[in-house]
Amino acid sequence: MVHYMFLTPPHTVGLNYRWMMFAPDGETIDKWWRNVSESSLANQVKRISPDFYSLTAFVGGPNNMFEIPWKFVPSMDAETSWFLISDYNNKLAMPYVQPSRVDVRSGDSYYIRSKSRPDYFWTVAPYSSYTLFDETHDKSLVDERQPMIWASDKSRTRFIIHLDGQEGTGNRGTVIINKDPITLTAAVGNHSQHVSVNNHNMLILGGDSGRLYYGQLKNRFLAQSGNLNYSAAIVTENTDAGEEWELVK
Incomplete structure (x- = not known):
């Protein structure tokens, strides 16, 4: 639009x-x-x-x-x-109405939700915290104590976004655009653990942050489950069929 x-x-x-x-x-x-x-x-x-x-x-x-x-x-x-x-010859202007949007700035915290299903938010939880396991993933691939990133309609976690390499610097407040390399940290604990992708393309909290660009939130990550009764799904990296996510206050 x-x-x-x-x-x-x-x-x-x-x-x-x-x-x-x-x-x-x-x-x-x-x-x-x-x-x-x-x-x-x-x-x-x-x-x-x-x-x-x-x-x-x-x-x-x-x-x-x-x-x-x-x-x-x-x-x-x-x-x-x-x-x-x-201008000088026209003192009146017609009103234009459009949806408000979030001002995404380095150093601020946001919820991350699905654009196609806005009731699903990113949340941090160990794999073992859910009693209904996602049947599309092999449980042997993960450490059940490892904090993972899920999409859930039952809980949500705030994440702090930074321009890559600018945590704790004076550049807080810079407006972030699609081409920017970023880091995401969960707004829990001491905020020291980055969101990263493990060797099985699952998003986890911890490890190396890797290189993530802000624009990739629009097409690189996917959350889906094969269980119709399942209220959460692991967020995975899918470079060919990712869905769109948005940051909200």
Whole structure:
């Protein structure tokens, strides 16, 4: 679906120069913001929410970036389109309504749930904690004391997301985009155990974190069970048939 982002000028400008950007999805807007925030224009734009931004200064003239906002990130011209919704000759703008989305930032904690079945969340539990075992997996492949990642409609665990290598650094708060390498830690205990994939493609808590990219949450992991009465399934890595997961507050 088409996603919208609003860009407003400083209040001293009044109702003029209010822009709307069209993008194919919310991730493209986050990518636009990452480019702006890492450029020389970073101090001229403030992120109020994932889809609402404010210009922090205004200078008139032919080189005024607020009259030509598409030049903030010219490399994304093919992915975005701009529309002036309020200017000197048009003081009114039509409202646009779209679902709110989560602001995913390094260092913050989230629940992870299935996009296709929103009542199923990632949760951490030893394999032996469930009395009904998933018949699609061989129990001999796992240590029954090993904390594993399950998708369940009965419990859920919060996870802390970090840009890879930035735990405990001053980069907390960076907006995360699809191409970013990330680490996930469960918000339990001392937060020292990373989510990783074992030798049997099962997600576990502990071991080496490996290399995981944020965008892979959309297509790399799968939770399914062959038991119709089963309320949880092990989350596995499946590069060919993964389902989409989303982070929620």
